Amino acid sequence: MEKNILEYVGKSLYQTHILKEMKRYVVFRARCAMHSNSIEGLLKFFDANSNRQAWLQGAPALLEQTTRAFFIKAQLGMNV
16 A cells, blocks of 8 residues: 555644644554555556546545545445
8 A cells, every 4th residue: 555645645634743633643544554455446546647646636535535434334334
């Protein structure tokens, strides 16, 4: 998994110098690790061309929101 991209997304969304935000960043990275196959597929999608890479850099929440969907599906007992 591309740690640089995940770090960029996490650091751009969370102010990691604040403890509460650092905890949220750690949860984000944990969700990415738990669903690494799905995240790698998503990263391949964004890596396919330069426009998609620009989308991810301009809206890093796209990746973060996907990890939340994994968590919600797991909470509801759906297959992830």
